[in-house]
Amino acid sequence: MADALLGPAEIRELAARLGVAPTKKLGQNFLHDPNTIRRIVAAAGLEPGDVALEVGPGLGSLTLGLVGAVRHVHAVEIDPRLAEALPGTVPDEHLTVHNADALHVRAADFDPAPTMLVANLPYNVAVPVVLHLLAELPSLRGGLVMVQKEVADRLVAGPGSKVYGVPSVKLAWYAEARAAGKVPPAVFWPVPNVDSGLVAFTKRTPPGDVDRSEVFAVVDAAFAQRRKTLRAALAGWAGGPDRAEKLLVAAGISPQARGEALTVEQFAAIAAAAKVSPPGGKLSPTGSQQEEVDS
Template structure:
């Protein structure tokens, strides 16, 4: 067996050359900010913990900067790209910059939010520079769709990274924090400067690492629990007794459900864990029956 030549990574000159070739004008609508620094994509891959045993899903590969760094580990990559121009060029970029790894790369031309399956071996990792305008919905959709995922690292807007990794009691703890905790243990994994992107975004970026954990054991559905979470944070300054009234039918019924779940009716959603929300959801049908 012959040794494979490692991929060549993209730098500022290569990114701008590819963009010029494609007459590419990055759009805010699709959150297109391309990483132009090889050290940054290597850092992202290193922090993700991906190795040659992984099958990686990447969302929004763009011109291929991060894709090439993932292939450098020996992992397989399935990239999901919505932009037709970028999707058309990417396989050729992989052939040019990573010819020995091209057989480990596949592409899905689609909106990641509308993907219903990922062909090939079950993915084990998600590594992506997520489009900032849809980062949380995409992350939660793929976590739900692909239970084979064991770990991952995503780059998102810094404030979103803080929310995803927040713990109960934090000022930024909210819906993304609780829903992500349904699937995984989540933590902040560092910050990324604006100067490693082209064009430079007007927001700071953060890395979020997550590792899979089994969802809470419950007889109610994830959708039911998530509906309670949404209601609890719709008016985050109000006590749960009031904000859960529409789901319970009355404030008294909401209070009974909270007491049955062992939760203070005057507590707020920002103080509860995902397991607390499961207990509340399980108590609601009993109160209403």
Template sequence: MIVPANECCKLLAVTLLTARDIREIAADIGLRPTKQKGQNFVIDPNTVRSIVTSAKLEGRSSVVEIGPGLGSLTLGLLEAGHHVTAVEIDEVLAARLPATVEKYGLTAAAADETAPAAESSNFELVNADALSLTELPTAPDALVANLPYNVAVPVLLHFLEIFPSLKSVLVMVQLEVAERLAAGPGSRTYGVPSVKAQWYGDVTLSGRIGKNVFWPAPNIDSGLVHIDVSRTHRDPDDRRRLFSVVDAAFAQRRKTLRAALSTWAGSPQRAEELLRAAGIDPKARGEALGVADFERLAAANQESSQS
């Protein structure tokens, strides 16, 4: 279900949700956050503004937000003047979000005539599963979200794959996942998510978020990951070939690449031939290779298959 912007009232200004607001909204709709759904809502306006600032968005961006929940970050993005397309799978949360956007905009306007303006055309709502989404009413150039922690990496990679218009990403995930995404070759946390995310562009750890700014407070800290998407040409076949060899290389990360890639290549001997053709030591392990190394290996396999 898509709620067009013109079905929401015109916003005169935006104010951000406090801990009290969050709890009142949750009580009003009978919400009890569950770990199963990865529901942890940001209750600190300063943290929301910090997240928006970390996104490094210039001018008025078309932002897709996944899992807006009760609307904390949605309002923060609107306050900064961006267009927001909120994707929410939960029908109860999706049904309440437009009213929250309306109420807290009007509340701010009544309290402060100098508050920043935000037009209703800046907000759209899509009630759908982000993992199955293939189109949006407005093409996004940025993804900014507090991702549901139980599906964070699959959702991130899905959106990078499906929406080539994305040029910038700022997501909040579990700190461990954030460190894994930003890890470089040789690191013990470097793996499949690292390579796949870094294929799209430069991935950096942009900050750490403590537990106490959430309700309910999670058991672990969170991290902000920024991706400067620089790969403007994203050929689906190139991606498929690259991701295939990456999956194989890390499936048995303790083994040498000659052994780990034997099934992928067809035999240990052919794996060694391809590795040498790509200028890679067959005795190396997957964690030693960067994105460029994997690309050369995928290209060597493609060239060998065509000859």
């Protein structure tokens, strides 16, 4: 890890020199506490051969902590002024700065391929960024991100929790996630009016033999109407409540259950049942299709 980490005075002086003021539009809250930087780098579980991907490096606080801890760092910064200034703050040959929107980057943009995502994410796009990067970068083996505490709670929530929802299930499709601690507002400039949370995750093999898009369509439908039973909530997606019930039974799930009670594996089972039963077909409890016959 770099020895010279940025403190509050250095952050403000650097921002003034660059003529940079944090903007709410870009979700900019600059981290300025060296101890928090060390804590994030240590908690990320990095190995010397890793290639770290940092989104929203800002003025370079976390970037300075990452260089030296890994083989290479890719820093994706949407603000052109900050992207241009970052190599001056972090003069390291193993740093590549990308002036880009993290929601639009692709695997081909990175050489060497990233293996770990370690970032203080802009709060306004944190969940879409994480899901996009996991979808686009198969080389990632895991990571640790700092997000708004409320979002962190949702990302790591399990079935039955009051905050379990779409982000929880979609992250679980890609990885096993866990809470890795809380970060107070005082370590940022400007000081946000919320606590932050660290979320660590480890990539895993997605459940079932079904496409991600098919599973996510079921998830979106199930949580669009949280208080309804799955028989009702999935009616629009399935082509009617009766077919939704058939698919649920075939997947081994009660039609009276609600989406917030299901694991990602169960959502995958519903999507798999739909694959073998096109609208108009009958389903056996094992999920095999039977042709409709006249009674």
